[in-house]
Amino acid sequence: MNFELKTLSLAAAAAHKCDLLVVLVPEGFLPGSDVLSTMVAHALKQGDLEVKPGKLLQCYAPAGVAARRVVLLGCGAADAHAVRQAMQALAPSFKLPSVKRVALVFGTSAQRGAIGAAVRAVADGSYVYTATKTKAEPRALLRVTLGVPDAGAAQPEFATATAVAAGVEFAREWANRPANHATPTLVANAAKTLAKYPGVQCQVLGPTEVAKLGMGAFLAVAQGSDQPLRLVELRYNGAARTQAPVVLVGKGITFDTGGISLKPAAEMDEMKFDMGGAASVLGVFRALAELRPAINVVGLIPACENMPDGKAVKPGDVVTSMSGQTIEILNTDAEGRLVLCDALTYAARFKPAAVVDIATLTGACVVALGGLRSGLFASDDLLAAQLLSAGDAALDPCWRMPLDDEYAEGLKSNFADMANVAGRAGGSITAAKFLQRFVGDTPWAHLDIAGTAWKGGAAKGATGRPVGLLVHYLLERATVSTVKPKQKTRSRKSVA
Template sequence: MNFDLKTLELTAAASEKCDLLIALIPEGFKPGKDPLSTLAAQALKNGDLATKAGKSLQLYQPGGAAARRVALVGAGDGAARAVRQALLAVAGAIKAPQTKRVVVCFAGKAQADAVSAAVQAVAEASYVYTTTKSKAEARSLSRCVVGVHSAPDVREAFDTAVALVAGIEFAREWGNRPANHATPTLLADAAKGLAKLPRIQCKVHGPAEVARMGMGAFLAVARGSEEPLRFIELRYNGAAKDKAPVVLVGKGITFDTGGISIKPAPEMDEMKFDMCGAASVLGVFRALGEMQPEINVVGLVPACENMPDGRAVKPGDVVTSMSGQTIEILNTDAEGRLVLCDALTYAARFKPAAVVDIATLTGACVIALGGVRSGLFANNDALAAALQEAGESAQDPCWRMPLDDDYADGLKSNFADMGNVAGRAGGSITAAKFLQKYVGELPWAHLDIAGTAWKGGAAKGSTGRPVGLLVQYLLKQSQAKAPKAPKLPKADRPATAVGSPSLSPLRARTGKAAPAVRAPKSGAA
């Protein structure tokens, strides 16, 4: 789908030929003398339309409009949240098979974040998953024109939103794929495909390399599956080499049976979503490839399945993590923290400015926060505040949870340095306390997205969260002064490719988007 931004008042929008014209009517709407404004004013006066966000009046071929259908939609105060709510209220019309060209026109002055919200809402409303359907009807919408009072004033926000949509949809695609179409190998292939974008590199480690690195916890989880594990390492080099990177670590359990501590059968199919943390990291890199911000970012994805065959790790087994700490595996269904702990240890070699891990980690977080906010845990107040602010700005909110040391008491073990679970009480917090043991003094945050990464029921599917939050955070960091990375002894330095000099965003330089990256076809090796 293509997006266009135009300087387009409601008067001119009426002459736009399209299948659907959506006029966003804000509070305090001052109608002009054009037919659409007059129509909206009459509907408001007679009570057939309200400016409350999401209230709408849909019309077919009204006089004075070239559009086949017109939707007058209340946009509330015109802020990003209200605009998103307004457009999702007419999602059915946007997604309809006969809708191929849409014009979204702001009848009042459009703020930059509201324009961004409009782009994302149209993309969300029209999204269709087709990969594993034999007779799928693909997204019918091919073009969306966003009309505003002054296009140059919101151009940057618009371009950023278009790039963000590419990242969110990349994450949704891989989150939605069934486990046999999103194996660790296929996930690694998707990451390799991202290396076609400017400034992005990818390296994939197999089982032998992971074993040599001493990632005993990660290896233990993968033992029960015939699918070989993959440890994916992505790098985006957008700033000088001496600038410390932000490291993103995404949980990549491509299917989770629970292992020997097997899950109940109902809704186990949703455990294909257990790699949504990994998908969000891939989505962030997809967006970075378009935006080209001046920042260095590393993405780490430990990818494997958690299966219960004869080789699978057993409750009571003790394994040695990459950090040298030993873990008594009391519950094999608490596997996400086992793959993440080794990836967090690996992350330290990059001497990062911050480490953020993203994981569908605990059902306890769903109980605590539901599907509205992701759980945020952090050992650094500044990092926590930056992530929370980014979430609010991106309409991808999180909520900070406690990390008191007393919560770690339940992780004590008689047979290892720690157990991998600490009982039901405060389960999301004790899981975070487990991960904290592997980050030392590094500024670190953990996002538990078990409640926000996907929806169940009739709306079942990946949401693409928290790509928006993460991208917003990285963009803010790119605008701030990044700390220089400390010099490492030669033997400890991670391999880095020759980076290009700092450049302004690709779209601003060339007027063109970055090259498209297609997901590999189902079944590709």
């Protein structure tokens, strides 16, 4: 699917040939003398249309309009939140087989973030998973035109939005795949495909290399599975070599049974989504490859399965992490922090400016925050503020949680330097306190996306979060470098 940005007034939009023309109608709409303005004014006067976000009127195109169908769509204040809410009401239309070309025209100047919200809504609404289906109809929508009063002024936001959409889709695709179609090896292969883009490099380590590094915690989780682990190292080099990178660490448990501490059977199939953190790192690099900002980024993905087996780690086992600290594994279903702790130790070799880990880590975070906001834990106030701001800008919000030292008391062990779990209370916080022991003095943040990485029920599937948050954060950090950003055209491909 291709997105394109054009300067289109309502008068010009009437001549635009497409299957579906969507006119976004804001509060205080001032009609002109063109046919579309007349339609909107008449619908508002008759009470058939409201400007409240999501209120819409569908109609066949009258004489003078080249589109086959027209939708007048209320978008309230025309800000990002209102546009997203409005577009969600139209989402089913983007999957209709008859809708191959769509034009979205803003009836007024779009506020900051509105274009990104529109692009993301169309991309999400038209996404179709087909990888393991033999009879699935592919995405019908081929081209989306965004019409705005000034395409030149809107180009930077449009470029970011389409790149994020591509990254989100890449993340969704890999998180959605069943575990037998997204093994650690296959996830590593997906990362390798990103190395075809300028500025992106990929290295993959296997069990032998990981053992030589002393990653005893990572190895302990992986030892119960016949699928060999993989440690993926992605690099995006967009700035001078002297610029310290940001390191992203994504939890890559490609299937989580809980190990010997076995999970209940109900909804265990959803544990294929336990590599949502890894998928988001892949998605971020997909977006970076398109945007090419002046920043250096490293992505680490410790990928393995957590399975019960005769070789599996047992409750009470003590393992030695790459940091040299020993860990008593009281619960094998708290495996994510075990693979992450070794990856966080490994991250220090890059001398990072900041480290952000992303993980579907705890059910406790779902209880605390539900599915709206990801949990944010940070050792550095500036880093926390940057991530919070980026999440708001990307409509991918998070909420800062506490990291008081007293929460770590429950991690004490009689038989090791620490236990991998504390009591039930404050479970998302104690998990973060565990991870904090492996980051040293580097500014560090942990995003617990257990509530936001996927949806259950009839709409079951990966969301691609928090790709948008992370890309916006990295773009804000990007500084002037010797590598010039790639020049962009106004036609961009959004499908990975």
